[in-house]
Amino acid sequence: MQKNIAVRVEHLSKRFGEVQAVHDISFDVLEGECFGLLGPNGAGKSTTIKMMTTLLSIDEGVIEIAGHSVQKHPTHVRESIGYVPQMLSVDGTLTGYENLLIFSKLYGLRRKEREERIAQILSLIGLEEAADRQVKTYSGGMIRKLEIGQAILHYPKVLFLDEPTVGLDPVARRGIWEHIEKLRQEHHMTVILTTHYMDEAESLCSRIAIMNKGQIAALGTVEELREKTGNPEASMDDIFAHFAGQIDNQNQEGEFRNVFRNRRTAKRLG
Numbered sequence: 001m002q003k004n005i006a007v008r009v010e011h012l013s014k015r016f017g018e019v020q021a022v023h024d025i026s027f028d029v030l031e032g033e034c035f036g037l038l039g040p041n042g043a044g045k046s047t048t049i050k051m052m053t054t055l056l057s058i059d060e061g062v063i064e065i066a067g068h069s070v071q072k073h074p075t076h077v078r079e080s081i082g083y084v085p086q087m088l089s090v091d092g093t094l095t096g097y098e099n100l101l102i103f104s105k106l107y108g109l110r111r112k113e114r115e116e117r118i119a120q121i122l123s124l125i126g127l128e129e130a131a132d133r134q135v136k137t138y139s140g141g142m143i144r145k146l147e148i149g150q151a152i153l154h155y156p157k158v159l160f161l162d163e164p165t166v167g168l169d170p171v172a173r174r175g176i177w178e179h180i181e182k183l184r185q186e187h188h189m190t191v192i193l194t195t196h197y198m199d200e201a202e203s204l205c206s207r208i209a210i211m212n213k214g215q216i217a218a219l220g221t222v223e224e225l226r227e228k229t230g231n232p233e234a235s236m237d238d239i240f241a242h243f244a245g246q247i248d249n250q251n252q253e254g255e256f257r258n259v260f261r262n263r264r265t266a267k268r269l270g
């Protein structure tokens with residue numbers, strides 16, 4: 001059966017002064033797909049996601065999300081999407097329940113719907129027992145689950161995740177993967193994520209776009225990408241290096257960027 005297109009990106013470009021952050025990229029994402037955007041720091045992944053989520057204006061090109069034009073109908077687009085940014089999006093001084101309540105109000109859920117929806121989401125993300133604890137007592141994995149919960153309170157058609165498991169330990173990362181897979185399979189959400197973890201891309205994404213210097217260097221399933229390298233034994237690291245010109249080892253323990261992010265998270269949570 002032919003699947004519908006959930007996201008259409010055509011000839012998209014964005015410039016910041018001298019920097020051409022995104023340069024004439026085009027791709028489609030199918031309904032129910034988990035689509036990965038990979039690329040070294042500065043490749044243009046976050047800029048692309050920000051344009052898709054209406055947070056950044058588009059210089060050139062077209063984006064359609066769930067049939068709505070980002071430029072012409074940004075409100076319809078916002079109603080159709082959920083977004084978990086890289087930056088922390090919860091308040092550590094509030095409980096998990098209170099954080100969800102704020103978002104349910106922001107989404108305009110009616111009073112009657114709210115309690116039921118929050119209960120559903122807490123069960124979906126496995127945080128029922130921790131719901132009445134202050135978020136600053138949560139582990140990194142629990143915080144990430146809560147952020148995903150906030151982003152899906154209105155059951156969006158398309159969920160954007162900007163580096164969903166950065167700074168998490170291997171067990172917490174697998175917990176987040178299971179939730180993402182559940183949202184896709186049981187709730188038919190289309191998921192678009194950026195990651196620096198090659199294993200994450202390989203196990204979650206049905207197709208991957210490798211970005212480099214604002215352009216798409218390669219796009220396809222892992223198998224298709226491997227074939228394009230000409231090396232049938234190529235690992236995901238090899239595939240990335242082939243198309244991005246370097247190995248992506250930006251999530252090593254102690255790497256400045258992550259230390260900075262983790263500390264920023266801790267500071268924000270108080």
Ligand SMILES: Nc1ncnc2c1ncn2[C@@H]1O[C@H](COP(=O)(O)OP(=O)(O)OP(=O)(O)O)[C@@H](O)[C@H]1O
Pocket residue numbers: 016019020021039040041042043044045046047048
């Ligand atoms: N608001 C901005 N003002 C100026 N330059 C920017 C801005 N946002 C991004 N850039 C530049 O655009 C380019 C693409 O950045 P972007 O954040 O999209 O990359 P990325 O692939 O998401 O990188 P990372 O993996 O580090 O998150 C970089 O050169 C970056 O410095």
